[in-house]
Amino acid sequence: MIIHISLVESRTEVKSMEQERERNGRLCCLCSGRAALRRPKTLQQLCRECFFRVFEDEIHQVIVSNGLFTRGERVAIGASGGKDSTVLAYVLAKLNQTHDYGLHLFLLSVDEGITGYRDDSLETVHRNQIQYGLPLKVVSYKDLYGWTMDEIVATIGKKNNCTFCGVFRRQALDRGAALLKVDKLVTGHNADDIAETVLLNILRGDIARLSRCTSITTGEDGPIPRCKPFKYTYEKEIVIYPFN
Numbered sequence: 491m492i493i494h495i496s497l498v499e500s501r502t503e504v505k506s507m508e509q510e511r512e513r514n515g516r517l518c519c520l521c522s523g524r525a526a527l528r529r530p531k532t533l534q535q536l537c538r539e540c541f542f543r544v545f546e547d548e549i550h551q552v553i554v555s556n557g558l559f560t561r562g563e564r565v566a567i568g569a570s571g572g573k574d575s576t577v578l579a580y581v582l583a584k585l586n587q588t589h590d591y592g593l594h595l596f597l598l599s600v601d602e603g604i605t606g607y608r609d610d611s612l613e614t615v616h617r618n619q620i621q622y623g624l625p626l627k628v629v630s631y632k633d634l635y636g637w638t639m640d641e642i643v644a645t646i647g648k649k650n651n652c653t654f655c656g657v658f659r660r661q662a663l664d665r666g667a668a669l670l671k672v673d674k675l676v677t678g679h680n681a682d683d684i685a686e687t688v689l690l691n692i693l694r695g696d697i698a699r700l701s702r703c704t705s706i707t708t709g710e711d712g713p714i715p716r717c718k719p720f721k722y723t724y725e726k727e728i729v730i731y732p733f734n
């Protein structure tokens with residue numbers, strides 16, 4: 491399995507998993523083969539094959555039990571080139587084949603125009619396009635709004651530009667999804683991201699957002715519903731998955 495991820499820290503985490511693997515010669519609790527890791531979510535000792543299987547099966551169950559997709563739908567995967575959306579693209583393409591969901595999958599990337607950041611991760615997305623055989627659409631702030639994020643920062647300064655960027659990206663994903671004529675957009679938000687958002691909304695006292703932020707599908711009343719198939723997936727497991 492080849493999954494390119496641009497995050498260096500993932501390797502450090504994987505190294506410590508490998509050291510742990512060497513320390514214990516335990517058996518996989520599912521097949522009694524040699525355990526390769528302790529699963530962060532359940533603390534079970536598992537071999538590689540069983541870890542892959544339970545990781546993918548859980549995501550499949552989430553998709554089926556929440557009725558995330560309907561056969562024949564066009565689905566865009568928000569692909570930032572980061573670890574979550576890269577693993578999501580790989581797993582979704584695999585599940586679409588093995589479980590015959592009948593989905594038409596696309597990669598959709600937003601180029602914010604941040605030199606030294608998004609240009610690097612877009613290279614990862616271009617590689618994923620080839621490896622996973624998924625069509626890629628890149629929409630840029632420059633084309634959509636006439637400004638790159640670098641130009642915006644040069645004009646307004648460094649204060650508050652994360653807010654601008656977040657709003658623009660959200661809109662850019664909607665515009666890209668409309669260009670691709672997709673029925674749904676999926677993002678790589680994971681369980682840790684959602685926990686973070688819950689805490690943030692509690693601290694801000696934002697009750698309206700708090701009640702919305704844990705939904706697996708949002709925007710059903712808008713033009714393009716958004717889903718989070720990794721809602722129950724731990725970030726640590728997303729990091730481990732491509733390296734095993």
Ligand SMILES: Nc1ncnc2c1ncn2[C@@H]1O[C@H](COP(=O)(O)OP(=O)(O)OP(=O)(O)O)[C@@H](O)[C@H]1O
Pocket residue numbers: 567568569570571572573574575576598599600601602659676677678679
């Ligand atoms: N530039 C982008 N283009 C397309 N989708 C994006 C972009 N930035 C974020 N997303 C989507 O939103 C999700 C959450 O955004 P976040 O800012 O946490 O991403 P990230 O940390 O850059 O990368 P990742 O979540 O893929 O590891 C991503 O998983 C991805 O699906």
